[in-house]
Amino acid sequence: MISRIGQSVFDTVQSTGQNINDALFGAPIRLGVTGLARSGKTVFITSLVANLLAGGRMPQLNALAQGRVELVFLQQQPDDTVARFDYETHLGALTSPTPCWPENTKGISQLRLTLRIRPEGFLGGLRGTVLQHIDIIDYPGEWLLDLTLLEKSYEEWSASALANVDMRDIGADYATLLAQTDGSAAFSEQNAKALATTYGRYLTQARLAGFPDLTPGRFLLPGDLAGSPVITFGPLRSLDKASKTSLYREMRRRYDAYKDKVVRPFFRDHFSKIDRQIVLIDMLDTLATGPQATKDLRNSLRDLLKAFRTGRNSILSKFFIGNRVEKILFAATKADHIPQSQHKDMAALIQAFVDDAARAAQFSGAQTASMAIASLRSTTETEQTHNGLSLECVRGTDLETGKQVAVFPGKLPQNPQSILSEAEQAIDNWSLSDFSTLKFAPPKDALRAGEGMAHIRLDQAAQFLFGDKL
Ligand SMILES: Nc1nc2c(ncn2[C@@H]2O[C@H](COP(=O)(O)OP(=O)(O)OP(=O)(O)O)[C@@H](O)[C@H]2O)c(=O)[nH]1
Ligand SMILES: [Mg+2]
16 A cells, blocks of 8 residues: 555656655545436536646635645546546537537546645645545446345345336336246246346336436446346246246346345445545436426435445445545536526525435435535526516527527425425426426537636535545
8 A cells, every 4th residue: 555655656756747745645535426327427527627627716615715736637546447537538528619518428437636735734834735636436326226225135126116117107018028927937038138128128218207216227337247147137026936947036146146246346346435425416307307206316315325324234334344435415416507596495405305315314424515516507697578577597508409598497496395295295286397408508618728617616515525635
């Protein structure tokens, strides 16, 4: 360990030509960035890194505001077997002459950012500048939901998965297939494949429909596991008796293998080493989808928070020994879709979701906060008059048509509890059914020299997540 740290300082000195007096300041900060698909992870990391590298637009990050950050640079990441977060390609997409959003990312990736800083107060005067690494780890939130599988037997998981399949229209194909499938019959690879493919299709539709209960997570993001037995299974109705060679027993065996060979290693090798965490949530999209999706988001947050539960009875401590996450930030992303005047309602709503999830997951331990952010602000605000009424709108480029549009996105409730209870009852006449689902293109000239990228509260998020360590 000592030699590795020594080596990396040496590399830094070599690569940046910095003063040999630079010393490491504390352990690397391991910052986890997660969220369900399309929640905004890639844009968040790209904008955070671009803004730190540019040293601009981050007045709420104290170390920067106090002028104590002398240099920021990218460095070789510590883990050789994890993909590097492709910062340059993602930045390239956002800043190209025809700006576009980065492509979907699959799986885990990592980036090491190193800050050369002057520590605060006494230490600063004594030691001169020091180096602080920030290792950013991007991983899909779907993988966190898999943690609950460690506690669930195949029978339990099947029962809860099939309850949703039976309840939802999009589950019809799987329900039909299930009606034609005899779990006690001899196992055949075709049957297993048909179950996995149809269940995978259902999960994909569930995700598109905004339902966030999406296990097993690797069905959606298989990476290099595609086609392997460990993700070729599906939920079956419980059987009293099934022979060793039956489809049912093999499905159960594969489910157990998925837990042992896929879920456990991720938590052991990556998750348990994270000490600061941001969970990104696309709340606006979920709210626009409807009450059922909102209820499901609430349930997912409960499951997700279980991953951060500490104490002897937590799932994590039952299976792993690891670091304790010290801070978790829940960030409602894409806040630039609504005018500033509604941001406090957005923050209150996310806080209500998190409080509720934290209570249900019996979570305590880490310091948490909630805020509404936009990693790359893509709109401006404008007032429009409609039927004699003045409405606060947001203006930007419609992603679909490429045209400039000004939209009134709708109004978030001032009382978050009303939405929570509407969602709980899954009522038909949903008060947010008119909420805008329009998507904006990234702005032109997103990164001007020396300025960083326009954002909303990205600096506050950074201050909460690691500002205290700088
Ligand atoms: N207006 C606006 N849209 C955003 C912002 N951040 C993300 N988006 C939108 O959200 C989409 C998803 O963002 P990503 O950062 O790719 O999300 P992700 O979580 O990495 O997605 P996956 O890799 O597919 O899981 C983008 O394509 C944009 O349409 C933002 O700050 N403002
Ligand atoms: Mg991504």
